[in-house]
Structure formats: C-alpha cells, structure tokens
Amino acid sequence: MSGAGRAVLGVGDRLQFDGRSWAVGGLQGVRVRLVDDAGDAQVLLLAHVLASPGFELLEAGPSPARLDPVGLIDALPATVLERARQWERHVVEVQTGLPPDAPAGVRPREPYDPARHTLAQREAVKAAELTEAGQPTSAVTVKRMRLRYRSEGLWGLVDHRATRPVSSYGRVDxxxxxxxxxxxxxxxxxxxxxxxxxxxxxxxxxxxxxxxxxxxxxxxxxxxxxxxxxxxxxxxxxxxxxxxxxxNRPARPFTRAVAVRPGELVQVDTSPLDVMALLDDGVTGRVELSVVLDVATRSICAAVLRPQGTKAVDAALLLAKMLVPEPMRPGWADALAMARSRIPHRRLLDLDARLEHAAARPVIVPETIITDRGAVFVSETFVRACARLGISVEPARPGTPTDKGHVERTFGSIRTLFCQHVAGYVGPNVTRRGTAAATEAVWSLPQLQELLDEWIVAGWQPRPHEGLRDPDAGGRVLSPNEMFAAAIAAAGYVTLPLTGTDYLELLPVEWRTIGDHGIQIDYRHYHSPDLGRYRHGSSGVVGKGKQWEVHYDPYDLSHVFVRDHQCGGWITATWTHLPMVGQPFADFTWRAARQIVAARGGDDTDETAVARALDDLLTRAGAGPGGDARHQRVAARTRAAARPIPSTPPADPEEPADAEEEGQDLPLAKVIPFGVFEPGDERRYR
CATH class of the missing domain: 1.10.10 (Arc Repressor Mutant, subunit A)
Known part of the structure; x- marks a missing residue:
C-alpha cells in the first residue's frame, strides 16, 4: 500500500480498487463503504479491500480542521490577502459547487454541480474560467490550491513569497x-x-x-x-x-527571587558611598556602605558606614545591628517611632520588650543570607558568626550580580533618594562629579551614619516600593513597613536577643600564650591582673595547649578580651603602653606607626618606639591640616571608626498607657541604649 505508509483508511480518501477509482464514504468496524465517481456505492470488508492486488491509495482525505493563524493573516499586505480570498472563493466553488457567500437555496452552476460532474471535471472548468478571465491557470494548479486549502485553510492559499523572513544581515556572506x-x-x-x-x-x-x-x-x-x-x-x-x-547574564530567562516571610531570604553587599565624608582633621575621603536587605519586605535591616577597606568584623557587626531594634535618637521626630508606624507595635511589644522605644525599622532574623564572594563575607569571622546564630550563608556565583540583584538595585535607590541630596555628593563616577565635590563635604562619618539611619526610618521604610504589591487590593503598592506588618500576620514574629557577650563572640579571634609580660599581638603586649594565675598555663582546649582564645576589635586595639577557659566569662586586658597614647587606635594606625619607625632607621618591632611614633602621629595629625596628609588620613580614619554613635539622651517622662488608643500625641520616645552600638562598653563583660 502506498500513500505515506498509512495503516488504515479514512473518510474522504480516494483509492484504486478493482480497476476503478473510489472514495471512502464511511467506516464501521471492519467494513468500509466505497463510492465511485458515478455515485454507485458498495460495502466491503476492509481486509478484503486492503489485500486486493490492484489496491492503491490515490489521495488522502482532508486532515482534521485547523484554525487559521489569525495573527499572521492580519499582518499580510492587503493585496496578498485579497488574492488569497479570491482563491478561497474559487476553491470552495470547485469543492462544493457553491461559493462561500452563496444565498440559501441557490443551485450550483451547471459546470460545478457535484451531482453531474466529477471533481476533476470541475477543476478543469475552473482553470478554463480563470484563464479566460486573464489569469492563466491549469487544472493542476487548481487541484494544488484545493488541497492546500483543505489542509491549511486560508493560510495555504497565501502567496508565501510575501511571508519569507528577511535576514537581519542582508546579503552578507x-x-x-x-x-x-x-x-x-x-x-x-x-x-x-x-x-x-x-x-x-x-x-x-x-x-x-x-x-x-x-x-x-x-x-x-x-x-x-x-x-x-x-x-x-x-x-x-x-x-x-x-x-x-x-x-554575565544567565542564558535562561530572569526569574525573581521569591521570599514570602521576613528573613527567609536576605541579601548583603558592600559598595562605596557616593558621598565624601569630612574627617576630624579636615581630610575628606570616600566611605563604604554595607547594607542588609530583606527580600520579602524590601526592608533595610541594617546599614553601616566605614572607612574604605571594610573588614570581616564590620560584616559581623552588621549582623549584630540588624538583630537589635533601632533606638530613637535625640532630635528625631516622634513620628519616626515604631508606635506611630504601620508596624503593629503594641502586639509585638508583648513578644519583644526591646521594641518599647524603638524606631520604625523592623527587627528581622535572617534564615538565609546571600553574599558575594568578597573576602569580607567569606571570612571565618563572618561565617562563624552566621553559624553561631543559625543563619545559612549562600555565596553568589562568581561574576553573577543577578544572584543578589535586589540589594544591588537598592544601592542605586540610595544614591538617588539619599546621596544626591547630601553635601559632598560625588556622583556614581568621575564623569558626573562636580569640580568642588570634596570641598563641599561638611559631614563627619558619625554624622553621616546618623543621617543615613534617620533616612532609612523616615525615607525608605514608609515609602511605597514598586516591588511590593497587594494582590487582594487591586495591586496597591505597599511600603516595606506595610509589607512587614502583613507578612508577620501570616508567618509570625521571630526574636533573637543579642547580649553584650554575643558582641564579643562576633569579634576576630587570635590564639596566644600568656607569658610573663601578658599577651603579645603584632608586637603589642596586653596585661591584666586576672591573667596572672594563668601565666605559662594550659588553656585546657584540646589541640591548643598553652594557647588562649583572644578576641580583639580592629578599630580599638587599646584592649583585648580573653576567654577564661577555666572559670568562664571574659578577661579584659589593656595595652601596656596605652598611657603613652591616651586614646583608642586602629590596626591600620598601628601599622602606619611601625612604618614611621622603620623609615627612621629604627626597629619597628620595638613596642616603646612604635608607641612614641603612634602618639606623635596622632598628635601632629590632630593639630590640623598642616601635617603630613597621609598621616592625617590615618588618624582621621581611626577616630571615625572608633567614635561611638550618641545613644543616651536625657530621660523623658513615661508614656501614658492609653495614649496610643486615644490618638493623643506621644512624647519623644525614650531611648534605651544597646550594647552593640557601644563597642567600648563591652569591656565590662568578663
């Protein structure tokens, strides 16, 4: 059997059987009804027809009806579409005897009457008619167009020379x-x-x-x-x-990072801030901004400014800051209090007493943090802090900023909504920088940090965010605070109190022995009377022998904190040469002092000589811009990094218990300082 290898016959097929041409008129079980061109019919067994020596499939019947590609047809030129519709009239008349728009009850024209003329005869008549009308056409062409119309509809009658795709590259090889x-x-x-x-x-x-x-x-x-x-x-x-x-864009389509509850997915990154900060001695410089963003609510959980060169301890402190409420600051309007925001403050206060006088910034405990592969966020300090707090860390793929696109976009929003309105704004690159950007800087780093904290509470958290929409309210745009309120209503509120001891746990660690002169770190000696009983003794830690666990703050090396492995708690050890300097100093300040001693031909491992150089450096640089610019910058970075943010205002009267319910104006919120914001105060923990 020929004919594309069909296994069975279908209604409408034309076949050769018993020396004659037949059409399949019907099929029922194992029987087939055949109709010849004269209209005579007979019913035979299907197996008998298929096994006949003279059987041949001449023409397959029409395929199942298929809808016309309306979009492609509408895009056709008018002349091409009109010609296809003319062919449709001719083909339908050949097939049925009547044109498509023939009125009801009209009889077919005699040459196209199916009861008197075969399909081949009607095709020949149509070809002669078109030729006579000035459109030379053969019967074969009419048959081909009829078969196209039967299989593809109107689209099969289109002159496809007008639909050929045009190459974007023209005729180039x-x-x-x-x-x-x-x-x-x-x-x-x-x-x-x-x-x-x-x-x-x-x-x-x-x-x-x-x-x-x-x-x-x-x-x-x-x-x-x-x-x-x-x-x-x-x-x-x-x-x-x-x-x-x-x-670096992925080959697959972009998909949104989906998070449905606060803290489910948090993104963290660091970027230079587009603002010049004025340091203590008048030296201006760029600072770096580290941001933690909650994807579900688009809340900025924490934002920390540091001198350029963010360290692992900065990333760890960033975690600490996001886990405690933002306290109200002196001078802030009472409208910035959480009690006045969209956040359900009174209900959350029953779960977390720390929120009593907090500002309107949510406290969100992260479950998973997405970071880049910078040394800060893959450091042992940061990873260890996350592990201790039960937070999963997922580094983004190399060279793929889209893995943390939300926080990347947030930096752009901070530039347009905050940075460009601050004195000392330098723009995103040097081509957009003003001629006097450095001289316009008037804010110190602590002041700039306070401005940023206030803007987050007043300008970011209550501002509608296009990425947050309420599907049950006609797609209304929500603010981060509104989204947080809606999310905790469904997912609940999680607290993770962070104590002063936890702050010490977030600091970098060194393992050192306790000798006659105390503990030595980078040619500095630290001592405390409480260390006397442990001199040359074993810490009891397996694998460490006589080494003890020492935590230190890179921005304040005047003290270190030693874990008491024997009695528990912490021992604060003071730098033995601190009276020679009289003020905190950072690790980069110490390195600069050692370079000064080495440049003078001295021994940079001589602690006393380095202490004198350190005191001289800070004294000369603090006197004003007349000294060495590089030393001024080192000293200014030290002060900017070590200066704590003001936190304790005068006590305010107690808030009336029913003020919120009666809609009365609330007084300025009473500020309760948190130890995490006062690194120096943590020395009291032992």
Missing amino acids: DRVVAAVEAVMVTETGESTGTRSRLRHRVEQLLAVEHGPGVVPMPSTATFYRLAAVMDAGRHTFGEATTRRSLA
Missing part, C-alpha cells in the same frame, strides 16, 4: 557573519575598541580559517551596519564594565 560573532565574543573581556579594529580582526580570522581573499568582505559602510545589528545587547563599542556585566 554567512562566513563573515560567523567571524564577526566569534570576534565580538573574544572582545568581551578586552578594552573597548573601534569598528575598524573589529573589521581588521574579522579579516584576519577569515584568512586563517578559509584562506586569504577566499571570503569576500562587504564594503566598509555595509560592515559597519552589520556590526551595529550584531552588537545589539552586547555593548561591544561602549563601556567595558557594562559589556562584561551583560555577558
């Missing part, structure tokens, strides 16, 4: 297109070049792969047009940073 594609890929990581360089490299590649002169190059103008078309979405001739960022 495909080998040239492939070479341009290959060269553009190799230029992703290179410095940006011109189109003439691209043309030169394409010519070289074609000569290597196909031989010199084998592949014809298009004209310069045509090549430049080709390069412009193929450069779409690549940024080959633009900024290199943008090109690399675009190349």
